């Protein structure tokens with residue numbers, strides 16, 4: 135049967151990127167998405183870099199592109215936990231993360247965010263996160279944010295970074311973080327990855 139897009143993306147990484155070189159993995163995926171096939175990677179425009187997180191949670195791994203983008207900047211000892219519901223995507227992402235040589239910084243967990251968010255303390259020994267990147271199902275952004283609050287995983291200053299707040303759009307989440315007294319929120323206008331369509335990131339700081 136015909137290969138899948140994630141499989142073709144992985145092949146492009148293994149063909150064009152250097153093992154152990156995260157930047158070459160990112161460039162290979164950007165090139166694949168610009169010149170071969172669009173894929174829902176956050177892309178090379180939507181970036182927020184002034185954070186120095188030690189404990190990062192990513193909701194929605196897909197093929198591991200944003201995982202590599204974030205994990206390559208983490209200092210020794212810092213950790214990124216990434217949750218992916220789709221087993222096929224998780225299998226590809228593991229190989230992309232390994233090709234980048236970032237397996238020591240990244241823990242990829244296959245399963246539903248609502249099942250794993252309550253288990254961060256007992257399973258990973260994590261009390262609170264410094265940064266949470268939301269890039270999974272748009273109807274899960276708000277319930278998962280409320281679940282993270284309820285599980286005590288957000289501390290004063292935790293940054294929530296949400297992709298696709300315009301396209302496909304997450305209106306209920308935006309309304310919440312922009313009107314809640316517990317968040318200071320701002321919008322970073324950009325474009326849907328590799329296209330001219332408007333999209334952007336919402337950065338929301340939890341105020342405790």
Ligand SMILES: COCc1ccccc1-c1cc(O)c2[nH]cnc(=O)c2c1
Nearest residue numbers: 174175176194269270271297298301302
């Ligand atoms: C499967 O839809 C692909 C698509 C089509 C048109 C517009 C946007 C998107 C899109 C873009 C993204 O960055 C995404 N990130 C995470 N989970 C998504 O479902 C997602 C969807």
Ligand SMILES: [Mg+2]
Nearest residue numbers: 176269297298
């Ligand atoms: Mg996205």
